Amino acid sequence: MKRFVLTFIAVLIGLLGLMTFVDYVVSSGLRKTTIRKYAAWNDIYNGHIDTATNLVILGASCAWCEYNPQIIDSICQCKSYNLGIDGHTFPMYQTRYDIYRKFYDTKNIIINVDMGTLGGDILGYEREQFFPYFWIDRDLINEVKETKSYSLFDLNLPMCRYWGYRKEIETGIMSYCGQKHFEDDGLVCGYRGNDWAWSRASLDLDTVPSVALNDYSIALMEAFIRDQKRDGKNVIIVMNPIYHELLDRIENLEQMDSLYNSISAEYDVTLLDYRRLWLNKDSTCFYNPSHLNKEGSILFSAQVANDLDSLGLLIY
Amino acid sequence: MVFNSLEFLVFFVVLFFLYWIGLKEKTKAQNWLLLIASYFFYGYASWKMVPLLLIATAVFYGLGIWIRRAKSEKQAGGITTLGVALGIGLLVYFKYLNFFIDEFGNLLSHCGLQNNIHSFGIIMPIGISFFTFKLISYVVEINRGKIEPTRDFVAFATYIAFFPCILSGPIDRPTFIGQLQTKRVFDYNQAVDGCRQILWGLFKKVVVADNCATYVDAVWADIPNQSGSTLILAMVLYLFQMYADFSGYSDMAIGVGKLLGFKISQNFNNPLFALNIADYWRRWHMTLTSWLTDYVFMPLNVKFREMGQWGIILAIIINFTLIGMWHGANWTFVLFGLYHGLLYIPLILSGAFYKKAKIKTYNNVDLPVLKDFGCVLLTMVFVCVGLILFRSENIGQCYEYIAGICNKSLLSVPWLMTRHYYIPMIISILVMISVDWIQRKRDHGYEFSNIKSAIVRYIIYFLTIICIFWFSSPAVNFIYFQF
Numbered sequence: 001m002k003r004f005v006l007t008f009i010a011v012l013i014g015l016l017g018l019m020t021f022v023d024y025v026v027s028s029g030l031r032k033t034t035i036r037k038y039a040a041w042n043d044i045y046n047g048h049i050d051t052a053t054n055l056v057i058l059g060a061s062c063a064w065c066e067y068n069p070q071i072i073d074s075i076c077q078c079k080s081y082n083l084g085i086d087g088h089t090f091p092m093y094q095t096r097y098d099i100y101r102k103f104y105d106t107k108n109i110i111i112n113v114d115m116g117t118l119g120g121d122i123l124g125y126e127r128e129q130f131f132p133y134f135w136i137d138r139d140l141i142n143e144v145k146e147t148k149s150y151s152l153f154d155l156n157l158p159m160c161r162y163w164g165y166r167k168e169i170e171t172g173i174m175s176y177c178g179q180k181h182f183e184d185d186g187l188v189c190g191y192r193g194n195d196w197a198w199s200r201a202s203l204d205l206d207t208v209p210s211v212a213l214n215d216y217s218i219a220l221m222e223a224f225i226r227d228q229k230r231d232g233k234n235v236i237i238v239m240n241p242i243y244h245e246l247l248d249r250i251e252n253l254e255q256m257d258s259l260y261n262s263i264s265a266e267y268d269v270t271l272l273d274y275r276r277l278w279l280n281k282d283s284t285c286f287y288n289p290s291h292l293n294k295e296g297s298i299l300f301s302a303q304v305a306n307d308l309d310s311l312g313l314l315i316y
Numbered sequence: 317m318v319f320n321s322l323e324f325l326v327f328f329v330v331l332f333f334l335y336w337i338g339l340k341e342k343t344k345a346q347n348w349l350l351l352i353a354s355y356f357f358y359g360y361a362s363w364k365m366v367p368l369l370l371i372a373t374a375v376f377y378g379l380g381i382w383i384r385r386a387k388s389e390k391q392a393g394g395i396t397t398l399g400v401a402l403g404i405g406l407l408v409y410f411k412y413l414n415f416f417i418d419e420f421g422n423l424l425s426h427c428g429l430q431n432n433i434h435s436f437g438i439i440m441p442i443g444i445s446f447f448t449f450k451l452i453s454y455v456v457e458i459n460r461g462k463i464e465p466t467r468d469f470v471a472f473a474t475y476i477a478f479f480p481c482i483l484s485g486p487i488d489r490p491t492f493i494g495q496l497q498t499k500r501v502f503d504y505n506q507a508v509d510g511c512r513q514i515l516w517g518l519f520k521k522v523v524v525a526d527n528c529a530t531y532v533d534a535v536w537a538d539i540p541n542q543s544g545s546t547l548i549l550a551m552v553l554y555l556f557q558m559y560a561d562f563s564g565y566s567d568m569a570i571g572v573g574k575l576l577g578f579k580i581s582q583n584f585n586n587p588l589f590a591l592n593i594a595d596y597w598r599r600w601h602m603t604l605t606s607w608l609t610d611y612v613f614m615p616l617n618v619k620f621r622e623m624g625q626w627g628i629i630l631a632i633i634i635n636f637t638l639i640g641m642w643h644g645a646n647w648t649f650v651l652f653g654l655y656h657g658l659l660y661i662p663l664i665l666s667g668a669f670y671k672k673a674k675i676k677t678y679n680n681v682d683l684p685v686l687k688d689f690g691c692v693l694l695t696m697v698f699v700c701v702g703l704i705l706f707r708s709e710n711i712g713q714c715y716e717y718i719a720g721i722c723n724k725s726l727l728s729v730p731w732l733m734t735r736h737y738y739i740p741m742i743i744s745i746l747v748m749i750s751v752d753w754i755q756r757k758r759d760h761g762y763e764f765s766n767i768k769s770a771i772v773r774y775i776i777y778f779l780t781i782i783c784i785f786w787f788s789s790p791a792v793n794f795i796y797f798q799f
Contacts, residue, residue, distance in 0.1 A: 153322040
């Protein structure tokens with residue numbers, strides 16, 4: 001029995017050592033990529049964001065694929081960074097912002113609000129995007145561990161969290177060994193325009209689209225705006241373009257308008273509504289009814305930047 | 317709590333140390349520990365069904381004693397029949413009642429009679445197909461005089477609920493109770509062998525079965541849009557998935573048993589190398605087929621002996637129809653069993669049924685001779701076709717699948733997913749078959765008594781563990797949990 005236990009412990013220690021090494025390689029490798037789900041986090045942790053950044057854009061997919069920082073910078077003569085995080089709602093926008101603020105600062109914050117912004121917490125979606133940061137920033141992991149269902153084993157044992165994520169393991173190893181390009185990469189300053197063909201599939205469904213309005217997210221956003229204003233930050237709420245056919249069908253659009261108008265009035269924040277921007281009737285600017293494609297994002301970014309500049313909405 | 321989870325690892329490590337160190341050589345206390353652990357394990361999966369398991373165990377414990385106290389053989393027979401009826405009744409109620417109600421309602425509708433007949437929301441207790449068979453065999457063996465009823469309720473309850481086997485077998489016979497009543501002494505070699513068998517089972521489940529499942533599930537989710545060649549490929553991969561999944565689970569269960577000092581019955585004996593369908597069923601899910609052989613086929617065979625070969629055929633067909641039905645309440649399972657039963661007819665009529673098939677190899681290279689290789693391939697073709705019935709949700713889907721195969725797209729290149737996916741899958745299947753072939757005369761693929769070098773063994777272990785991690789996919793339940 002003693003021999004068995006000692007052998008088992010020796011094997012376990014060897015295994016833990018091996019797994020720790022593999023975890024280091026995979027996580028380090030993933031932290032070098034510009035794959036969409038890791039790009040902004042990597043820029044934050046690797047110090048790739050210009051410390052002179054004075055404008056950040058918060059939001060979900062409508063943010064990261066529609067706000068081109070290079071265009072905004074050239075028109076507004078500022079330094080901007082796109083902190084859009086795919087598929088999430090306001091609580092995660094705030095998490096990303098909080099982590100950004102651990103290392104950097106900003107004077108201006110654009111919050112891009114779309115149909116899903118004020119929905120409830122998105123559970124489990126792309127939970128692997130946090131894997132590479134487990135050992136370097138426990139604050140981030142503590143913030144997301146509930147919604148991403150990380151178990152005690154995930155949190156404390158090497159490689160456990162990567163179980164079932166073969167693609168992540170292979171990507172991490174290849175990146176560590178020097179491979180530069182991967183599928184779904186190519187974000188620059190948190191932005192990538194999507195050159196995808198128009199699809200109206202979601203318009204042909206029987207479901208009635210609606211704006212998500214979750215009390216917790218609403219309260220969180222109001223508290224966030226209040227705190228940022230108190231800290232002297234300039235907050236601007238922007239509503240991105242929505243294809244006209246979808247916009248006409250949204251059942252609680254008035255509720256959305258009323259909410260944001262009241263937030264704007266109460267906290268004295270600028271509200272820019274581009275939902276009916278001239279390009280919202282042109283399907284060649286969209287890849288689906290709620291997202292602009294690359295061409296559309298260039299036009300939209302220019303429009304926003306021009307408005308920010310001409311209206312003097314940014315503080316420097 | 318599945319074997320390939322960290323929760324189980326923690327559970328088992330704690331149990332292992334308590335069992336061998338805390339309760340060293342205290343057989344009764346060890347049995348209590350196993351009983352509590354088994355009920356915890358079962359309750360973790362399905363706590364609402366724990367009372368059912370306990371009550372069923374208590375009832376059959378009592379029936380066993382009652383049979384021995386019976387005043388006559390007739391009375392003993394009557395009590396045994398009661399026990400068998402109770403066991404079958406449990407299965408019928410939990411597994412088949414909804415099916416019968418639905419079919420009755422459908423029949424009335426087809427006859428033009430409007431009805432509001434709806435099935436009840438009966439939840440099938442997990443593992444019921446396995447533990448009811450253990451309960452039934454207990455009372456039958458006592459009645460046959462093969463075993464004495466045990467007075468040790470803890471040992472009996474542990475046998476029924478024994479956690480490595482309760483969810484998906486193997487279905488051990490009541491002689492296992494004897495192992496529970498014997499002092500267990502820690503055997504280093506047995507424990508190491510158990511660890512190796514668990515590792516091999518884990519490899520088959522995680523690397524082979526779960527990855528085949530990704531492809532197979534994707535194809536089955538969209539049958540009408542698949543080419544014939546894709547459907548054939550999915551059919552073949554499903555065979556490997558089924559084998560790797562179920563035999564992997566059995567290996568892990570047996571390995572866990574070895575770590576606790578028990579010898580659990582072997583459930584698979586390289587069925588992928590079967591020479592004919594009879595040989596296949598002597599190698600596949602052996603504890604189920606031997607159970608049904610002893611309690612259904614042999615009695616029927618005796619009953620129909622005056623019908624000669626046709627009596628055997630009838631007994632086989634009934635036996636296999638029951639095997640099909642055991643798997644679930646669906647006409648597809650009935651047809652699956654019937655199909656396999658019918659495949660026996662040529663073997664019985666030709667006399668091959670009575671011969672124990674043995675695969676021949678060439679003298680100078682350890683590979684099967686061409687003729688036997690052909691027989692194995694043909695057998696697997698028949699098995700694969702049967703698996704279409706097994707996998708289908710209904711007869712319509714089965715027909716759709718077979719119709720999809722039988723068209724000119726059969727000659728097109730099958731959909732293969734990405735190279736990044738299918739190359740490792742093919743390699744893992746080849747590794748599994750190769751290891752099974754090389755180790756075919758041993759208990760399991762990782763029985764390494766022939767590898768003397770410790771360095772080589774440890775390299776194999778670590779490479780296996782790396783493969784398990786690397787090729788892990790999001791957790792897929794064991795297929796046989798649903799039965």
